[in-house]
Amino acid sequence: MxxxxxxxxxxxxxxxxxxxxxxxxxxxxxxxxxxxxxxxxxxxxxxxxxxxxxxxxxxxxxxxxxxxxxxxxxxxxxxLWPADPQARALGDRWMDWQFTFADAQRDAFLNLVRRPPAERDQAAIERSAVATGRLMAIVDEELARRPWLSGEDFGIGDIPMGVYAHTWFSLPIERPDRPHVAAWYERLKARPGYAETVMIPLT
CATH class of the missing domain: 3.40.30.10 (Glutaredoxin)
Incomplete structure (x- = not known):
């Protein structure tokens, strides 16, 4: 069905x-x-x-x-969602933490994607860019230790932040260098369905 x-x-x-x-x-x-x-x-x-x-x-x-x-x-x-409780929890925490990142990214996204230039709040955009850059440092530290947010293998813990990472790399904002996030993003691009469903124009 x-x-x-x-x-x-x-x-x-x-x-x-x-x-x-x-x-x-x-x-x-x-x-x-x-x-x-x-x-x-x-x-x-x-x-x-x-x-x-x-x-x-x-x-x-x-x-x-x-x-x-x-x-x-x-x-x-x-x-994609391991049976071992500890392995599962590693991915689950990033699924929940993604909402923290989404809150930080919201002002940049809404102003740059959903509002015409004359109505944009540049100060809010800049605050959002700084906040998301700082949060991505946490993701970068995690990905320095293991290849995926889910652990040693790709899992559903990578999906929520994988979606928001594409937006972060796509928005015209200042982004600090986060090399492990960038490498993870490149791995995500090779995943089935990522280009088709996530890497589409922001609207």
């Missing part, structure tokens, strides 16, 4: 799930909803939060992007 993925692809949270679906070879159909596409009553019956993404998988409905990642990995590709 084909999984349905609800959500517009220019959403960071939808990109996470779309990427994993391709990575895991999950037959799926993505349906645009949210943002310029609005929400239908039928969708809000699935997800009353007026947020995306939501999946329907063999009659099972689930929302919250990182919960979806964990569910899909557990059902379809357990190797």
């Amino acid at each position: 084909t999984m349905i993925l609800w959500g517009r692809l220019n959403s960071h949270n939808v990109k996470k799930v779309a990427w994993l679906a391709i990575e895991a070879g999950i037959a799926h159909e993505r349906r645009d909803i949210g943002g310029a596409f609005g929400f239908t009553d039928a969708y809000l019956a699935l997800n009353p939060n007026r947020l995306i993404p939501t999946i329907e998988d063999d009659g099972f409905v689930l929302w919250e992007s990182n919960a979806i990642l964990r569910y899909l990995a557990a059902r379809y590709v357990p190797a």
Whole structure:
């Protein structure tokens, strides 16, 4: 049965799930909803939060992007979410920490991507650039010790920050040199589905 993925692809949270679906070879159909596409009553019956993404998988409905990642990995590709509790926790923490990074990146993204030049808050952009550069130093230190945020192998712990890393490298901001993040980003580019779902124009 084909999984349905609800959500517009220019959403960071939808990109996470779309990427994993391709990575895991999950037959799926993505349906645009949210943002310029609005929400239908039928969708809000699935997800009353007026947020995306939501999946329907063999009659099972689930929302919250990182919960979806964990569910899909557990059902379809357990190797991406290790059974060992400590190994699993290493990736899980980066999935949760990604929200800290997203908060720091929001002002730069909204001003540079979603607002016309005349309406941009340059001070907010600069604060966001500094904040994300500092946070990427934490990621860089981690990646100096191991090749993936999930540990020695790629896993779902790499997906949320992998999506936000592409935005960080794409925004026209000043970025400090983070060599291990840059090398990790190059490895991500070689992953199935990353170019198709994540490395698309920011809108």
